[in-house]
Amino acid sequence: MKKHTGYINRDVLSLVSELCQVVRFCRQDATFCEDVTFTQFLILDEVAKKGELKMLDLHQILAVDKSTTTRLVNPLVRQGLIERKMSDHDSRAVNLRLTQAGRKVHKKVWLCLEGFVGAIEGRIPERKKKLVYDAVKLFIDAVKKASSACPCSE
Amino acid sequence: MKKHTGYINRDVLSLVSELCQVVRFCRQDATFCEDVTFTQFLILDEVAKKGELKMLDLHQILAVDKSTTTRLVNPLVRQGLIERKMSDHDSRAVNLRLTQAGRKVHKKVWLCLEGFVGAIEGRIPERKKKLVYDAVKLFIDAVKKASSACPCSE
DNA sequence: TGATAATGGTTGTATAGTACAACTATGAAA
DNA sequence: TTTCATAGTTGTACTATACAACCATTATCA
Secondary structure (H helix, E strand, O other), rough: OOOOOOOHHHHHHHHHHHHHHHHHHHHHHOOOOOOOOOHHHHHHHHHHOOOOEEHHHHHHHHHHOOOHHHHHHHHHHHHOEEEEEOOOOOOOEEEEEEEEHHHHHHHHHHHHHHHHHHHHHHOOOOOHHHHHHHHHHHHHHOOOOOHOOOOOOO | OOOOOOOHHHHHHHHHHHHHHHHHHHOOOOOOOOOOOOHHHHHHHHHHOOEEEEEHHHHHOOOHHHOOOOHHHHHHHOOOEEEEOOOOOOOEEEEEEEEHHHHHHHHHHHHHHHHHHHHHHHOOOHHHHHHHHHHHHHHHHHHHHHHOOOOOOO
16 A cells, blocks of 8 residues: 655656557548558458457457447448458357458558558667667556556555 | 558557557546546646646647647536636637646546556666656657658658 | 356447537737 | 637537447356
8 A cells, every 4th residue: 555645757647648649640530541540450450460350359459348349340341341251160259351352452551551650660760679669568568557457546 | 752662560560559559548437536537637737737728728738629628628617627717918818727626636636646657657667767768758759750741641 | 958157249328539610709910 | 990810619520439238149057
């Protein structure tokens, strides 16, 4: 049981707040490229990586509610980029796969994204890269764990 | 005009995607503490820091649309934590100030937040802290600039 | 085997956050 | 004084999100 001294590292606070901003930039402007949002691209990409992906896995990867997963996938199905296929072993489960069109769009957005990621990388000195990425990862994990351990405990 | 080679550093991609997750954790679960969301706390805190704050400044600080700023402030006014006051010099401008209750809640949430920030800091080795915070800042800025320079240019 | 529980998904409903466009009122400049 | 610019609010629309309720399945176990 820690004492409440009222001391907070403002650096941490403003980092978190800036993170919120940055993330907004990434997500908004709905169409990131090819009429696909950033999140939608992540989904396409996960499916592309695995070839076939269960909703459940996606739900885990995105770390959102099951229902949200469904709703994030919906537009991609509607646009004919992803298809739902009943699993062989378990007829409750649904497997996601890219359609022909899906593969095409994935590839296109990938090229698009190259510009974005390149622009990020271009702003981080080469010799610092590994260090920076590791540090960000460390910070992310710290925040993740800190928030799952309810912020207002004690 | 860069060539499109199709190469993307996946580290960067997953960092950005994890950032989205982390930010969600911070914001959701609407009431962070004392019935105030994280964003609302940031607003209270900015107003507290400055004593009096113009909507316009807040709009800049939060980096959201003017209308969004209005709507983020609204609930705080409704809850009687912030009051709107017409500026002396410019009767179009609105100055925000904490009410008595606002100062109280700000202080309470601040203590609450101490737990959260402390939990983050507790997961970052002491001697690495400065390094990590600087790195995160660098990364954030890189992403910010990269996304303002339209992702799909070239 | 048959009742009960667990699992995988979708739908209903509600909310925060967000933008853009249109508007109002005020102030500045010509 | 007319016209332009600024500060803020409101109308409207949409995404992302959660939680709860539900429907099929599949698994468990008595």
